[in-house]
Amino acid sequence: MNYVDVILPLPLEGLFTYAVPQEMAQRVQPFVRVKVPFGITKTYTALIVNGHDNKPQGDFEVKSILEIIDDAPVLLPEQYRLWQWISGYYMSPLGDVMQAALPHGMKKEESYRPRTEVYVRLADEYQNERSLHNALDMLKRSPKQQMVFTTFLELSGWITLQPDKQITREELINVSHCNTTHVKALVDKGVLRLYDVEVGRLNCDIEPQTGNIKALSVAQHTAFDEIRSEEKRPVLFHGVTSSGKTEVYIHLIQEAIERGEQVLYLLPEIALTVQITQRLQRVFGKRLGIYHSKYSDEERVEIWQKQLSSEPYDVILGARSAVFLPYQRLGLVIIDEEHETSFKQQDPSPRYHARSVAMMMAHWAGARVVLGTATPSAESYYNAMQGKYALVELTTRYRDLQLPHVEVVNTKDLRRRKIMRGMLSPQLKQVVCEALRCGEQAIIFHNRRGFSPVIECHQCGWSPKCPNCDVSLTYHKTTTALTCHYCGHTMTMPQECPDCKNRDLRDRGAGTEKVEEMIIDELTDELGLRGKEDEARGLLRIARMDLDTTRTRNAYERIIAEFSAGKTNLLIGTQMVTKGLDFAGVSVVGIISADTMLNQPDFRAYEHAFTMMTQVAGRAGRTGRHGLVILQTSRPELPVIGQIVRNDFKEFFSQMMRERRDFGYPPFTRLIYIYMKHRDEQVVNSASIELASRLRQVFAARVLGPDRPAVARVKQMHIRKIMLKAETTLPIQQTRQSIRLCTAALMRDQRYKSLMIYYDVDPM
Secondary structure: OOEEEEEOOOOOOOOEEEEOOHHHHHHOOOOOEEEEEEOOOEEEEEEEEEEEOOOOOOOOOOOEOOEEOOOOOOOOHHHHHHHHHHHHHOOOOHHHHHHHHOOHHHOOOOOOOOOEEEEEEEOHHHOOHHHHHHHHHHOOOOHHHHHHHHHHHHHHOHHHOOOOOOEEHHHHHHHHOOOHHHHHHHHHOOOEEEEEEEOOOOOOOOOOOHHHOOOOOHHHHHHHHHHHHOOOOOEEEEEOOOOOHHHHHHHHHHHHHHOOOEEEEEOOOHHHHHHHHHHHHHHHHHHEEEEOOOOOHHHHHHHHHHHHOOOOOOEEEEOHHHHHOOOOOEEEEEEEOOOOHHHEOOOOOOOOEHHHHHHHHHHHHOOEEEEEEOOOOHHHHHHHHOOOOEEEEEOOOHHHOOOOEEEEEEHHHHHHOOOOOOOOOHHHHHHHHHHHHOOOEEEEEOOOOOOEOEEEEOOOOOOOEOOOOOOEOEEEOOOOEEEOOOOOOEEEOOOOOOOOOOOOEEEEOOOHHHHHHHHHHHHHHHOOOOOOHHHHHHHOOEEEEOOOOOOOHHHHHHHHHHHHOOOOOEEEEOHHHHOOOOOOOEEEEEEOOOHHHHOOOOOOHHHHHHHHHHHHHOOOOOOOOOOEEEEEEOOOOOHHHHHHHHOOHHHHHHHHHHHHHHHOOOOOEEEEEEEEEEOOHHHHHHHHHHHHHHHHHHHHHHEEEEEOOOOOEEOOEEEEEEEEEEEOOOOHHHHHHHHHHHHHHHHOOHHHOOOEEEEEEOOO
């Protein structure tokens, strides 16, 4: 073969053809990486898709590949098929899929370095009894070096002339209580030699312990049997919070392993993998691999390589990126918390939904699919009602524990009567303080991070805005900085208003950082500990879990471990605290403001609110005492509030389906958002109006817009959005093709040559 077609990790459509130098022809094969030139000066790591002898048509020089990086394929054919499906379904260039799928170290041929460790061995000339005695005599004048050398001989077995162990330099230093200088001195004298050994970063060597699998309750066993009986359809496993779904998963995983199959266990949030990892490792040990974005790139490369080896992990536990790993014998896919919007990739492209991708992958592999949740997504429950999915329900908590009691507090009435002035109602303050005094724990949920979303001059109304985006800057008190949560722009907090020079700058609204500060203040008064700081700190051991406090890989582990161990007793957090975490000591949950979730301009607002509030309520009373949830809202009369109180998902679903059907929203239609970006607002306005007109010629009233999104300028780029509502009966491939033809016709206009157009299929 004289030519190869490759994927480049760039947002470009299609494949690119390169010539194969004769000396490389024997090493060329599909799915190996090659180094190729692109443009005038740049080179990229590309992936070969196929080889052929067809010279591209046209009057241009075909460039040659520069280097073949791999001796064996780094991608399975089934993975490439999945990449093609993602590219087509989500209307994303194949290069973007490659960029998302491969670990960074596999996209740049020099960025991955195997981890090595320095070992120590005896020099060849000293590997006999006489030479060893000579060496010991030589070191008499250096007692420390002699002690280090003697320690080495004992550890390695050379003391009896029967070496049976390799010794690392680190082990020698630790056991002999020396430092690298002493070891180097022995190397310089020619007594010891150093050498590098490649070692993996995947250091879990815990043996599987199937004896740690717990027996299922009667209700769990019934659900387990029902899931096993479904071999064709995906199973929606609807179990109330704390019903023991994870234990059912463990039994399903064990059966799959016994059949020689691999398992993919998807979770929406990295924080969740912390607790689940511990439970799964106790059973599956080194058969379990963990894969998510907080792992180092080197670790992710090694997991990828292990999955391609003859001894891959039997179980992969991970967040959405785990769907891209190689699976040689996939037999079971578990998508836990399937309702979670975190499974949807928002930016950058491809804007894929990991649930849909995993289900397509499982379909092709003939693998069983289990979708687990306490609050099913509208689409999944609708599919179950239509018979497309099997429905298995677990309606009681493990050990027959009661669901928490939910008490609604009318904050509008309390503020009107001047009974409530701060963030916490008297009821919430009372029950939290009671729990803490009894040695129990509480969770406070508020779905907004930072200290305050708006800073305002009390005199003239000036408010700091992001220069790059159409949003106010959020104040973060810990860093005394104003930050844009869209582009990252940061400025220091001004001491006075730049317009009127007034120094009375006030914060409006509250994020978790401010909530933490106000709770400390309010609970200190409620507990009668004002002026008793040491006693207050002993009783109020507060932790905060949001994006600001969990930026590092180990931050999740630390916050969760300390709360689980009782080192902290009050956890304040955003939606991170709603997602399946299991804390035995939590008896009280406070939802500070349900209104911030209910008032979103989104047709899914009530669904998301019901899900989040039901999920966070489920953190209470998971063992022992009956849990209590205080739900603060200014609109207690809303039907959704009553449905949350009664945990009545079926009534909520029925009402939601009536509204979705009446207004033509999923699951009764498919949505595709078409976004346009440009630095010039007039250009993006003109382009969006013209594209909407072209689309209406094809889709008529199904096209809505163009509109300005809630944030209409990000990173200096003006944005417009067109919505397409397509009936589910419309051929989806034909729909996408028509959209692409309309956008291609628009882009032929020279006015729009720098216009950016991208798509969000099945937006969340």
